[in-house]
Amino acid sequence: MKFNYQARSPKGETQVGVIEASSRDAALQLLSQHGLFVTILEESGERPFYAKPLPFLERVKGKDVMLFSRHLAILFKSQVPLLQALRTLALQTKSRVFAEKIMKLSEDVEGGTSFSQALLKNPNVFSSYYVSMVRSGETAGSLSAVLDSLAEHLEREYTLQNKIKSALTYPAFIVTIGLAVLFLMVIFVVPNLTRTLSDLGGELPFITKAVIGLVDVLRSWWWAFLFLLGGGVFLLLRYIKTSEGKKNFDLFLLKVPGLNTFLRMMYLSRFAENLATLVAGGIGIVSALEILGEAKESVQRGAKISDVLGRYPLEFPPVFTQMVLVGEQSGTLDTTLLNIVQFYQRELTNSVESFLSILEPLLIVVLGLLVGGLMAAILLPLYQLVSI
Structure with missing residues (x-):
C-alpha cells in the first residue's frame, strides 16, 4: 500500500511525501524510525469498500x-x-x-x-x-x-503437481459428466417412473425397489447427508491440521495399498533433497540431521548415517541406504543425495503416469456400472410390462 503523509522533522520542518508499507501502523512505524512526527497519513487512491477484495477469499x-x-x-x-x-x-x-x-x-x-x-x-x-x-x-x-x-x-514440486493436475483433467471431466447424468436420472427420470409403475400396478423387480427406495431417502434427507458430509470433512480437516492428526493421517496413508509406494518414494526424495541441500550449503551432518529431526544422537556418537538409516529398512529401502554409503565413502554425499533425488523423481513421474493410465479406464468402468445399474432398474419393469 502507498500512503500520502505530512510530518514534522526534529528541526520542526514540515515534510510531505509518499511511503509504501503493508499497513497504516507499519507506515507510522517506518516514519517514526526516521525521526518524523506524523500529522497526516492517508492511503493513496484508497478504494471504496465494495471494491476491496475479501482477505479470507485470497491466499x-x-x-x-x-x-x-x-x-x-x-x-x-x-x-x-x-x-x-x-x-x-x-x-x-x-x-x-x-x-x-x-x-x-x-x-x-x-x-x-x-x-x-x-x-x-x-x-x-x-x-x-x-x-x-x-x-x-x-x-x-x-x-x-x-x-x-x-x-x-x-x-520440481510445482512441475510434478502440474503434471498430476493435467493428467487428472480428463478423468475429472468423465466423473463430472457421469455424476451429472446420474443426478438428472435420479431427479427427473426415477420419480416419473415411480408414478408410472404405481399407476400400472404389478410386482417390481428387487433392483427397481432398491433404487426407488434409495432415491426417496435421498430426496427426503438430502440436507442431513449434506450436513453429515460437510461436518465430517470439516472435523477431519481440523484434526489433520494438528500435529498428532497430521502424523496419524500420514501413517494411515502409508498403509493404503498402492498409495503407500507412491508416498514412500515422495518422502524419500524430499528427505534426500533436504539433506543434500543442507550438506551442500556447508551445514555439518549433525546440524543437518538436527534440522531434519532425524537420528542426531546416533551420528553424534560416531555412527555413519548409512548405518543409522539401515536400522529402518521399512522406511529406507536397501538401495537408498547403499547409495548413501557410497556417497559417504567417496566424500561426495551431497552429489550422491542429489542423484538419489533424481532417481526417485523419475520413479515418481513413472508411478503417477502408470496410476493415471489405470485410473481412466477404471473410472469409465465404475461409472458404466452405476449408469447401467440405474438403467436396468428403469428398463427391467418396463420390459416385464411389455412382455405381459
Whole structure:
C-alpha cells in the first residue's frame, strides 16, 4: 500500500511525501524510525469498500512462493542487499496479498529481525522446512546457495503437481459428466417412473425397489447427508491440521495399498533433497540431521548415517541406504543425495503416469456400472410390462 503523509522533522520542518508499507501502523512505524512526527497519513487512491477484495477469499499460491524464491535467489547472486531485494519483489509481485506480506517481511528485517524469524510469522505461506533452511543458510553464511536450492525444490514440486493436475483433467471431466447424468436420472427420470409403475400396478423387480427406495431417502434427507458430509470433512480437516492428526493421517496413508509406494518414494526424495541441500550449503551432518529431526544422537556418537538409516529398512529401502554409503565413502554425499533425488523423481513421474493410465479406464468402468445399474432398474419393469 502507498500512503500520502505530512510530518514534522526534529528541526520542526514540515515534510510531505509518499511511503509504501503493508499497513497504516507499519507506515507510522517506518516514519517514526526516521525521526518524523506524523500529522497526516492517508492511503493513496484508497478504494471504496465494495471494491476491496475479501482477505479470507485470497491466499498465496504455491507458484507465487516458487517465483519469489527464484527471484530472491537471483537478486542475492547479483549482490543485491536483502532489504532492497524484498522491496523490489514486493513491487513486482502481482498478488496483492503476497505483496503486502513481502513488504511486511522487509519492514521486519529493517527493524532488526532476522529473515528466518520474519518468515516464521507467516506459517501459512512459508513451511517450517522453508524457514529451517533459511535459518541454516543464515547460520552457515550460505543464504544465496540455500535460496537457490529452495527455488529448485519448489520448481520440481510445482512441475510434478502440474503434471498430476493435467493428467487428472480428463478423468475429472468423465466423473463430472457421469455424476451429472446420474443426478438428472435420479431427479427427473426415477420419480416419473415411480408414478408410472404405481399407476400400472404389478410386482417390481428387487433392483427397481432398491433404487426407488434409495432415491426417496435421498430426496427426503438430502440436507442431513449434506450436513453429515460437510461436518465430517470439516472435523477431519481440523484434526489433520494438528500435529498428532497430521502424523496419524500420514501413517494411515502409508498403509493404503498402492498409495503407500507412491508416498514412500515422495518422502524419500524430499528427505534426500533436504539433506543434500543442507550438506551442500556447508551445514555439518549433525546440524543437518538436527534440522531434519532425524537420528542426531546416533551420528553424534560416531555412527555413519548409512548405518543409522539401515536400522529402518521399512522406511529406507536397501538401495537408498547403499547409495548413501557410497556417497559417504567417496566424500561426495551431497552429489550422491542429489542423484538419489533424481532417481526417485523419475520413479515418481513413472508411478503417477502408470496410476493415471489405470485410473481412466477404471473410472469409465465404475461409472458404466452405476449408469447401467440405474438403467436396468428403469428398463427391467418396463420390459416385464411389455412382455405381459
